[in-house]
Amino acid sequence: MKAHKTAIVSDKAKIAKSVEIGPYSIIEEGVTVGQGTKIGPHACIYKGTTIGKECHIHAGVVLGDEPQDLDFEGKDSFARIGDRNTFREYATVHRGTKEGSSTEIGNDNYFMAFSHIAHNCLIGNGVIICNNTLLAGHVIIEDKAFISAGCLLHQFIRIGTLSIIGGGVKIGKDLPPFMMSSINNVTDSYNVIGIKRANLSLEARKEIKNAYNTIYRSGMNLANALAELEKTNPGKEVQYLLKFIRASERGICFNRSNRK
Numbered sequence: 001m002k003a004h005k006t007a008i009v010s011d012k013a014k015i016a017k018s019v020e021i022g023p024y025s026i027i028e029e030g031v032t033v034g035q036g037t038k039i040g041p042h043a044c045i046y047k048g049t050t051i052g053k054e055c056h057i058h059a060g061v062v063l064g065d066e067p068q069d070l071d072f073e074g075k076d077s078f079a080r081i082g083d084r085n086t087f088r089e090y091a092t093v094h095r096g097t098k099e100g101s102s103t104e105i106g107n108d109n110y111f112m113a114f115s116h117i118a119h120n121c122l123i124g125n126g127v128i129i130c131n132n133t134l135l136a137g138h139v140i141i142e143d144k145a146f147i148s149a150g151c152l153l154h155q156f157i158r159i160g161t162l163s164i165i166g167g168g169v170k171i172g173k174d175l176p177p178f179m180m181s182s183i184n185n186v187t188d189s190y191n192v193i194g195i196k197r198a199n200l201s202l203e204a205r206k207e208i209k210n211a212y213n214t215i216y217r218s219g220m221n222l223a224n225a226l227a228e229l230e231k232t233n234p235g236k237e238v239q240y241l242l243k244f245i246r247a248s249e250r251g252i253c254f255n256r257s258n259r260k
Contacts, residue, residue, distance in 0.1 A: 004041075022059075031064070034083065048076060048095050052083035052107070060090040067094045067119030069137060075099030082107040082125075089113040096120045097137065112149070124161070142177065144198060160244050162198055164191045174248045177241050178208045187216060187253045200237065207238045215245075216255040 003009055003021035012029035015021075019033050022041040027033070030047035036054040039045070043057050049064030057063070064079035066072060077096035084107055087093075091111045096102045097119045105117070106125040116134045117123065124143040129135075133147050136155035141147070145159045148167040159165070160177030170184040180191045190212040195205055211234070215225045226242055234242075245252055 016053075046079075046095070048078045049081070050078070051081045052085070054083055055081065055085045056087070058086075058088050058091075058113075061087045062090075062092045063087070064093065064095045067097045067137070069097045069119055072097050072119075073099070077119075078102035079105075081105045082109075085109045085111070087111045088115075088131075091115045091117075093117040094119045106143075118155075130167075144194075146194065157250055158244070158248070160241075162191055162194050164194055171253065173250050174244070174252045176244050176252055178237065179212070179253070181253055185253050187212075187255055204235055204237045207232075207234050208241070211238045211241055222252075 001015045001017055001019050004023040006023045007021045007025045009015065009021060009027045010029040013027050013031040015033045016035040018035045019037050021039045024041055025039050025043040027045045028047045031045050032050045034051060034053035037051055039057045040059045042059055043061045046064040076099060079093050079095040080102050082105060085105060088111060090113055093103060101120055103117060103119055103121050105123040108125055109123055109127045111129050112131040114132045115129045118135050118137045120138045121135050122140045124141060126144040127141050129147045130149040132149055133151040135153045138156045139153050140158040142159060142161035144162045146164045148165055150168040151165050152170045154172040157171060158174045160175055160179065162178050163175050164180045165171060165175065166182030169181055171181065173185050175181055178190050178195055179187045180189045182188050190208050195208060211229055214229055218225060220228065226245065229238060229242060
């Protein structure tokens with residue numbers, strides 16, 4: 001471990017030898033940091049936090065602090081962070097509320113400056129969360145979702161894989177996989193550019209387009225639209241889209257012309 005002389009690092013923390021720790025950073029007991037991780041100046045990493053390999057933690061980042069939840073009783077809870085994650089300046093991640101619960105972050109994610117991940121959120125892999133975006137508690141973000149700057153995400157919602165949210169949008173319902181929202185609680189289109197960049201096959205992209213048109217533009221109610229799509233014997237992407245929608249407890253973001 002290479003730590004600046006002003007850093008405060010508990011001797012009860014488990015820090016890999018190749019970790020670098022910048023000036024005035026604080027690492028509490030019970031913290032684990034994996035090989036190759038770099039921690040910048042003035043970062044605070046609290047007990048119960050596990051950080052994987054090759055993460056980059058920039059200035060002023062706070063990881064694993066107590067949740068901003070009135071139900072928190074001071075019991076032990078956790079923030080578990082995977083490998084190759086980047087946290088830009090003053091990003092914050094809070095640990096779980098209930099005893100033994102955790103906030104979970106996968107691998108290869110990018111959290112821009114002043115983004116906030118609240119208690120008990122579940123973040124997949126390859127997610128990008130831009131500046132000043134705020135996630136309330138228990139939000140689920142699936143793989144390769146892109147959330148633009150200044151977004152507000154209500155507690156207990158789900159953001160599907162390869163979906164995209166435009167800047168400043170407020171989301172209070174589930175946004176299905178492969179979809180795009182640029183207006184509060186509205187699905188404007190499917191994520192044309194994102195699914196192409198993800199190297200989905202041409203056939204898969206056509207099926208997603210058809211699914212979007214069937215669900216959002218056909219005039220059918222949701223149940224009938226899903227049943228109609230099932231008849232087409234869709235590929236795995238649309239099968240997952242249907243599964244996601246059927247599992248929704250808060251309802252999904254609809255098009256402006258057919259909100260329900």
